[in-house]
Amino acid sequence: MAGRNGDERRGQLTLRDVSEASGVSEMTVSRVLRNQGDVSAKTREKVLEAARMLGYVPNKIAGALASNRVNLVAVIIPSMSNMVFPEVLAGINEQLEGTDLQPVVGATYYDPEKEEKVLYEMLSWRPSGVVIAGLEHSEASRAMLANAGCPVVEVMDVDGEPVDVAVGISHWRAGYEMGQEILSRGYRRIGFMTTTSEGDHRARKRMEGLERALGEAGVTLADQIFYSGNSGFAKGREMTNEMLTRTKDLDFLYYSNDLTGAGGLLYCLEQGLDVGGDLGMAGFNGFTLLEGLPRVLATTESCRRETGIEAARIIAGQHVFEPGADRRIELKPTIRAGDTMRPKL
Amino acid sequence: MAGRNGDERRGQLTLRDVSEASGVSEMTVSRVLRNQGDVSAKTREKVLEAARMLGYVPNKIAGALASNRVNLVAVIIPSMSNMVFPEVLAGINEQLEGTDLQPVVGATYYDPEKEEKVLYEMLSWRPSGVVIAGLEHSEASRAMLANAGCPVVEVMDVDGEPVDVAVGISHWRAGYEMGQEILSRGYRRIGFMTTTSEGDHRARKRMEGLERALGEAGVTLADQIFYSGNSGFAKGREMTNEMLTRTKDLDFLYYSNDLTGAGGLLYCLEQGLDVGGDLGMAGFNGFTLLEGLPRVLATTESCRRETGIEAARIIAGQHVFEPGADRRIELKPTIRAGDTMRPKL
DNA sequence: CCCTATTTTGTTAGCGCTATAAGCCTAGGC
DNA sequence: GCCTAGGCTTATAGCGCTAACAAAATAGGG
Known part of the structure; x- marks a missing residue:
């Protein structure tokens, strides 16, 4: 009755299947797959082999629920089609590369109501961090951000009061x-x-x-x-x-x-x-x-990539704030005179 | 001992909290919040009020595990910095707008091994669909895609054999x-x-x-x-x-x-x-x-946006294939002569 | 070979939610 | 009044995994 799986249920494999195939407990399989805790080399090999054979892919949903850890970072930007935002995203992506964090992107299309909806949706996945464009949000959005229970980085603007941290240029x-x-x-x-x-x-x-x-x-x-x-x-x-x-x-x-x-x-x-x-x-x-x-x-x-990188560093806990320090990271934009202005007087 | 929550645990609110605040069972709260099943208007109002007051945000992780339904779509592209891919993503995003599906993006940087890792990572969230660029993947990747248990759309190329469906130009x-x-x-x-x-x-x-x-x-x-x-x-x-x-x-x-x-x-x-x-x-x-x-x-x-839109339609089940039909959707690129070619002979 | 220290493996109890079935009302028919 | 039908609500049992602890196996010292 209990725990029947691995057959009718969409054919989805579970730890149990790997456990049976390799002759060890589910817990041991879990340990091997997460590279966590001590497992003897022989057992590890056996388990990995079985997992490979079966084509097992762990279920992070269950894992996240059990461990209360989610490796997703919510990224909320106004639009995908304005080049600026994908560039910030690229910076985030790049910096998150080394970690096990994954960005999830949502677009608001410059609409505060849509932003609220997207934010709600994102937070319901209990992400490890939120990166959101701008400092201006509806009151409800600000409340959600404040109670998110994870680092929140507002990017691309520092002219205002961030909920938590702000990164960008003025x-x-x-x-x-x-x-x-x-x-x-x-x-x-x-x-x-x-x-x-x-x-x-x-x-x-x-x-x-x-x-x-x-x-x-x-x-x-x-x-x-x-x-x-x-x-x-x-x-x-x-x-x-x-x-x-x-x-x-x-x-x-x-x-x-x-x-x-x-x-x-x-x-x-x-x-x-x-x-x-x-x-x-x-x-x-x-x-x-x-x-x-x-x-x-x-x-x-306008330091778009750097903004993304810095935001990701904060989310990943690679940037530590002194207590009481200004939680706005103002990046310094540089003016490039190019050759469309005449020389200074 | 059991079910203690809503206090020490990160202060994260659960259904239980809303249930207690509104004086109905957790199940009823769940129904109200999902707009599902019959609930009397009075109860519904009471529950919504309590949820709003507390600032409750449902936990989709738990919901997904219990219901075996996940509203994420994995999108795997080579790069964020090549304009082409964000444009496809924009198309996907646009089409998914009406549905409750959310894209999650991963970048492979043109590296098959990296692609394998990203894919594995993505599949471990048991997404409702996968959109992946190209038809050429490692054997392991193809195997994963084949066993994903959800629609898989390979985009931006139709010159080859798709695992499931292909959308793009030749x-x-x-x-x-x-x-x-x-x-x-x-x-x-x-x-x-x-x-x-x-x-x-x-x-x-x-x-x-x-x-x-x-x-x-x-x-x-x-x-x-x-x-x-x-x-x-x-x-x-x-x-x-x-x-x-x-x-x-x-x-x-x-x-x-x-x-x-x-x-x-x-x-x-x-x-x-x-x-x-x-x-x-x-x-x-x-x-x-x-x-x-x-x-x-x-x-x-090269029909980038259309490719995204069409891929999203397939994932969202808005495009039905006749059994036996070609599962390659070849979009027709149009040549724009502009004025950098002399007239035809 | 016994006994402790250590390594390796297994057991138990949930994580927060939903599916399912069961329960409790209030109406309505006889 | 009894009984059934239906609307509304609750109780129970997991989803697949991991934390925490318990047990077993192994190693080391006397």
């Missing part, structure tokens, strides 16, 4: 610093093109930082465009054309994204504009795959 | 058709640049198809370069320079990737070459984010 500062950079090169009539959808908060913070830097020099944005939809070369061309047409004396174009920036760059070069001289241009992110454009677009390297 | 055919296209436009001295790492098999199959098409017209490749490392504009420029330098009379450059192709395109334009006239060029994949280059690069649209 987008406000990134905007501010690029603003200063632009001014330091003598540009004053600045046009800004930004997405409304890409994590909203981060793009907004960059814009606020930018405006502050300009404001301190008594400069205001000469023009701006908010777009939605995918960022690509075509979008950059189109917006650039529009902006240059309607606002005549611009001397700098700042894009919230390298891809639109690159599109704009190509457009301006075709128009024969003096890019890197009278007309300055900059993007944001530092996508390496763009290296090789006719000009190197000025940009802010 | 890379051989893609290469063959581009070969024909190139010939039909009167090009004869063709240089080919391809990666050695990107899924090897698929790039190889494209090359074989290409060579066959050329061979049928008595043409052989005039030159070729195999590169490894990341595909980007810079790599494309560099290779193009090298190839054009060492082989003088090339009239067509075919790249295994749009990104390197785009780099080559920019290079050739700068050199003042007659791109789209005497010199033809083509890439592969159809990355939409590249729309907006000075010329539209000819390419083969």
